[in-house]
Amino acid sequence: MNKTKNWLILFAVLIVSSAGAYIFLQNYISGGTIVEIRLEGELYDTFDLSKVTEAYDIVIDTKLGTATVHVDIGSVSVCQADCPDHLCMKQGTIEEAGIPIVCLPNQLVVEIIGDYG
Amino acid sequence: MAKTRKIALCGVLSAIALGIFVIESQIPVLVPIVGVKLGLANIITLVAMAILDRKSALCVFLTRVILGSMFAGSISSLLYSLVGGTLAFFVMCILIAIMPEHLIWVISVLSAIAHNAGQLVVAIWITGTSSLIIYAPILLISAIITGTFTGFGAMYLVRALKKMKL
Numbered sequence: 333m334n335k336t337k338n339w340l341i342l343f344a345v346l347i348v349s350s351a352g353a354y355i356f357l358q359n360y361i362s363g364g365t366i367v368e369i370r371l372e373g374e375l376y377d378t379f380d381l382s383k384v385t386e387a388y389d390i391v392i393d394t395k396l397g398t399a400t401v402h403v404d405i406g407s408v409s410v411c412q413a414d415c416p417d418h419l420c421m422k423q424g425t426i427e428e429a430g431i432p433i434v435c436l437p438n439q440l441v442v443e444i445i446g447d448y449g
Numbered sequence: 450m451a452k453t454r455k456i457a458l459c460g461v462l463s464a465i466a467l468g469i470f471v472i473e474s475q476i477p478v479l480v481p482i483v484g485v486k487l488g489l490a491n492i493i494t495l496v497a498m499a500i501l502d503r504k505s506a507l508c509v510f511l512t513r514v515i516l517g518s519m520f521a522g523s524i525s526s527l528l529y530s531l532v533g534g535t536l537a538f539f540v541m542c543i544l545i546a547i548m549p550e551h552l553i554w555v556i557s558v559l560s561a562i563a564h565n566a567g568q569l570v571v572a573i574w575i576t577g578t579s580s581l582i583i584y585a586p587i588l589l590i591s592a593i594i595t596g597t598f599t600g601f602g603a604m605y606l607v608r609a610l611k612k613m614k615l
Contacts, residue, residue, distance in 0.1 A: 361583070
């Protein structure tokens with residue numbers, strides 16, 4: 333336990349296995365068209381992405397101001413948000429299930445519910 | 450170490466940690482993933498624990514988290530920092546007694562993992578979105594990488610400070 337080498341090996345193995353787990357999860361969860369927008373832990377809005385025929389915006393009142401979810405044909409993104417880091421906007425658009433868009437300061441999550449298996 | 454000297458060092462380390470924290474928050478994020486950050490200010494918590502004691506390190510840590518979120522972040526980020534940071538602090542407390550000096554960087558990595566795990570749990574709890582668990586492998590990798598860098602930073606700083614015989 334006091335050897336640097338053993339720790340290096342342990343951490344290398346952890347990095348490789350988590351990368352593997354991540355790739356596996358991304359392939360495991362896919363597809364899906366039902367979008368769920370959750371604000372402060374409560375379901376705010378849900379709709380079917382495959383039934384969207386023209387782009388529109390959903391403006392959500394959050395405790396820091398507003399956040400705008402941009403719904404396009406086949407994709408969804410956060411295009412405006414009153415938060416310090418704008419990480420939610422930098423996460424780009426999502427088209428299918430997998431990684432949800434998260435805005436932690438606003439406690440906002442935009443997620444596509446996937447088909448499992 | 451004299452009590453006055455200890456208090457002074459505590460103050461200096463808190464100020465440094467706060468400075469690092471504010472500067473780091475101004476650096477634009479490199480990866481648009483929630484929770485991935487360098488955590489440079491944790492170098493100081495670890496250093497405080499190594500050259501002073503656990504109690505002083507707790508003071509430095511709490512001062513940095515509470516004042517830091519007022520100066521740089523928002524109050525909403527306080528909960529994430531506090532939960533993640535407290536977990537990381539406990540891991541440090543346990544490991545500082547059993548790890549030799551040349552493995553200080555390992556303490557940093559393990560506490561970074563604890564920190565990220567804590568933040569992820571808070572994020573899942575607050576947003577009510579269990580699928581955020583997909584971030585777990587990313588946060589683990591990020592904790593190992595950033596923890597290694599900050600850990601080596603802390604290790605070299607501890608060595609230099611011990612040589613100075615503060």
